[in-house]
Amino acid sequence: MGFEVITSPPTNQEILELGLTACVDGACLPLKAFVGHVRFLVNRGLELLFVPQAISVVPGEYTCTNLLGLPDLVQQYIPSSVRLLSPALDARKGAGKISFSYLRCGLEFASALRVLKAWQTAQAAQRQVDTAPKANGSTGRGLNILILGPRYLTDDAYLNGDLMGKLAALGVQVTAAAAFPDSITLPASRSLAKRPFWTSMRRSLGALEHCLHRVDGVISLAPFACVAEAMQGVMVAERTAKTECAHLELHVDEHSSPVGLVTRLEAFCDLLERKRRG
Amino acid sequence: MRITFPHLGNAYIAVESLLRGLGHEPVTPPLTNRQTLERGSFHSPAEMCLPFKISLGNMLEGIDLGAESVLMIGGWGPCRLGYYGEIQRLLLEALGKEVEFITLEVPRGNYSRYMVHLQKLTGSTKFDHLRSGASLSWAKLNALEELEILALQTRPREKKRGATTGYLQYQLEQLRAAETVQEVEEILSTASRGFLRLRAREQNRPLRLGVVGEIYTVMDPFSNLRLEERLGYLGVEVVRTISLAEWVKNHIFKKALGLYSLAPLRRLAAGYLRGFIGGHGLESIARSVDLARKNLDGVVHVLPLSCMPEIVARGILPRVSRDHGIPVLSLMVDEHTGEGGFQTRLEAFVDMVQRRVGRLGK
Numbered sequence: 001m002g003f004e005v006i007t008s009p010p011t012n013q014e015i016l017e018l019g020l021t022a023c024v025d026g027a028c029l030p031l032k033a034f035v036g037h038v039r040f041l042v043n044r045g046l047e048l049l050f051v052p053q054a055i056s057v058v059p060g061e062y063t064c065t066n067l068l069g070l071p072d073l074v075q076q077y078i079p080s081s082v083r084l085l086s087p088a089l090d091a092r093k094g095a096g097k098i099s100f101s102y103l104r105c106g107l108e109f110a111s112a113l114r115v116l117k118a119w120q121t122a123q124a125a126q127r128q129v130d131t132a133p134k135a136n137g138s139t140g141r142g143l144n145i146l147i148l149g150p151r152y153l154t155d156d157a158y159l160n161g162d163l164m165g166k167l168a169a170l171g172v173q174v175t176a177a178a179a180f181p182d183s184i185t186l187p188a189s190r191s192l193a194k195r196p197f198w199t200s201m202r203r204s205l206g207a208l209e210h211c212l213h214r215v216d217g218v219i220s221l222a223p224f225a226c227v228a229e230a231m232q233g234v235m236v237a238e239r240t241a242k243t244e245c246a247h248l249e250l251h252v253d254e255h256s257s258p259v260g261l262v263t264r265l266e267a268f269c270d271l272l273e274r275k276r277r278g
Numbered sequence: 279m280r281i282t283f284p285h286l287g288n289a290y291i292a293v294e295s296l297l298r299g300l301g302h303e304p305v306t307p308p309l310t311n312r313q314t315l316e317r318g319s320f321h322s323p324a325e326m327c328l329p330f331k332i333s334l335g336n337m338l339e340g341i342d343l344g345a346e347s348v349l350m351i352g353g354w355g356p357c358r359l360g361y362y363g364e365i366q367r368l369l370l371e372a373l374g375k376e377v378e379f380i381t382l383e384v385p386r387g388n389y390s391r392y393m394v395h396l397q398k399l400t401g402s403t404k405f406d407h408l409r410s411g412a413s414l415s416w417a418k419l420n421a422l423e424e425l426e427i428l429a430l431q432t433r434p435r436e437k438k439r440g441a442t443t444g445y446l447q448y449q450l451e452q453l454r455a456a457e458t459v460q461e462v463e464e465i466l467s468t469a470s471r472g473f474l475r476l477r478a479r480e481q482n483r484p485l486r487l488g489v490v491g492e493i494y495t496v497m498d499p500f501s502n503l504r505l506e507e508r509l510g511y512l513g514v515e516v517v518r519t520i521s522l523a524e525w526v527k528n529h530i531f532k533k534a535l536g537l538y539s540l541a542p543l544r545r546l547a548a549g550y551l552r553g554f555i556g557g558h559g560l561e562s563i564a565r566s567v568d569l570a571r572k573n574l575d576g577v578v579h580v581l582p583l584s585c586m587p588e589i590v591a592r593g594i595l596p597r598v599s600r601d602h603g604i605p606v607l608s609l610m611v612d613e614h615t616g617e618g619g620f621q622t623r624l625e626a627f628v629d630m631v632q633r634r635v636g637r638l639g640k
Contacts, residue, residue, distance in 0.1 A: 023593075024589060024592055024593035026583065026584065026589045026592065026610060027589055027593070053552065060354075060386075061355070062355040062356035062556075064586070065356045065357070065358075065555060065556035065557070065559075065586040065587050065590075066586050066589075066590065068356060068554070068555040068556055068587070068590075069551065069555035069556075069559060069587065069590030069591075070590075071552070072550065072551045072552060072555070072590065072594060073590050073593045073594065076593055076594060076596075076597060088552075088553075193364065193367075194352075194361070194364040196361060197354050197355035197356070197360065197361070198355065198356070224325070225325055225583070225584040226325065226584070227325060227326055227327055227330075227358050227584055227585075227586075228358055229325075230323040230324070230325035230326050231323075231326070231358065231361055231362075231365045233323055234323055234365050234368055234369065235365070235368065238368050238372065251325075
């Protein structure tokens with residue numbers, strides 16, 4: 001599109017601090033980190049800030065309610081010289097609506113042809129990310145663990161205390177729920193009595209149904225004080241209780257200690273190993 | 279069928295009539311108390327919000343009284359309340375309670391399940407019976423809100439401290455026992471005269487504070503630590519912005535007909551919120567702006583801990599307060615809210631508003 005793009009680095013201490021000092025209390029850790037990223041970028045000096053209002057990305061479902069109000073919340077923390085660019089992404093009435101919002105948003109800045117080209121390039125780049133192999137860790141101990149939780153936690157190594165890295169160091173094969181496309185998780189979630197209407201929760205529970213008999217354990221990762229995740233915890237517990245699959249719930253907030261995390265992970269892996277040996 | 283249901287303020291009076299009209303026997307759990315909450319919290323995941331825990335506690339107490347089934351409302355997002363029923367069903371099942379769990383919601387997906395529920399609810403009753411039950415229930419719902427509003431207006435002006443609350447309680451009991459729409463109307467007209475008699479001659483105009491926030495914590499006196507009563511005793515006339523009758527009209531009747539529009543709210547919240555953010559977030563902002571325009575003295579915003587839409591609203595309210603020159607107090611409630619601290623904050627806020635009003639010479 002011809003813009004000079006400034007992105008913030010992966011979350012770090014400085015960025016989180018920026019968020020913690022400004023963000024309204026009661027907000028969850030990822031939201032505070034997001035505000036930190038926004039403030040970090042604003043300090044860099046920019047004119048336009050891209051914060052889409054992600055209402056829904058799959059027909060009939062919602063993203064987290066925090067994302068619905070995200071642009072309006074962010075508005076509180078930026079100076080008036082910065083303009084917020086926030087197309088509403090609403091797939092409730094069909095996935096095509098999202099492309100439409102992006103294209104319409106772009107038309108303000110460039111010709112239709114250029115916008116269309118930029119859109120195609122962006123989609124190709126996204127496909128590359130989506131199709132990249134995602135399972136990581138090592139097979140040293142022959143343990144398989146499924147990680148459930150929203151992507152803004154599972155994919156952020158700083159916020160989750162490098163959970164993936166720590167599990168890999170323990171010699172465990174890790175798969176995140178996000179690694180399963182909707183074509184797997186949607187049909188899998190149909191067996192639930194009531195399909196969850198939040199995309200992240202539906203993906204996690206769908207992935208769980210899909211892998212229930214193929215993994216040794218499940219770790220659900222949730223921000224502290226997230227009710228959606230608390231409900232997910234109930235459902236995961238109900239599901240795993242009837243099988244051989246073990247379940248560990250991890251809640252993270254800005255006070256979480258990486259040392260405590262290691263201890264819990266080690267204990268969990270030892271337990272899984274002992275269980276496997278019978 | 280013996281049916282129990284969770285409490286929401288005094289709404290049980292209307293729900294009882296509706297269930298009787300449907301040919302069922304309502305099993306009203308005891309009014310929410312400390313024990314209800316403790317029981318609900320004990321069986322809930324720690325991070326669930328206050329309304330979830332209280333309603334689970336109500337259900338458990340209703341089951342103890344011999345209910346065979348539980349009635350709950352549901353929905354399809356984005357508010358998580360829509361999924362509470364499902365989680366509560368799982369929790370009750372895990373506790374080994376053998377009850378039929380009926381969730382009232384717009385059907386989606388598996389229609390046959392809803393049909394079975396609907397048949398169980400309405401099957402055994404005649405249409406006439408149902409219609410009179412529904413109209414009685416609707417009259418009671420409107421009447422009880424009217425009584426509560428009269429009490430709100432009377433409390434800061436009452437001659438004898440505490441008289442209003444007692445009188446309201448008495449009238450609500452009368453209303454609960456009423457069997458026809460006629461009786462309901464009579465109670466209402468007696469009460470409106472009765473409330474007037476409790477008032478002293480007015481000396482100063484009492485402060486007027488609006489209450490906005492998440493519907494459950496605003497409507498349920500137990501969860502907001504009897505906020506309206508406390509404010510009344512501090513000499514404040516509370517102005518409600520949320521009405522259950524209104525909610526039922528908008529979200530059930532108008533929405534079903536496709537007549538409900540958020541446009542008026544969106545216009546009020548313009549510049550702060552671009553639209554619906556789930557729950558009552560948009561309402562909280564829009565109503566605060568509205569209250570400021572109506573020249574109220576302040577706004578009290580009530581939200582349960584960890585309520586996502588209200589947290590967004592809470593982040594935005596300070597700007598509304600600055601722009602419109604109206605003091606706003608946000609109160610988060612959870613099962614640990616201490617009464618002392620709560621009272622202190624209310625007193626400080628009321629003092630501050632009082633001084634501000636004096637300074638502005640309003």
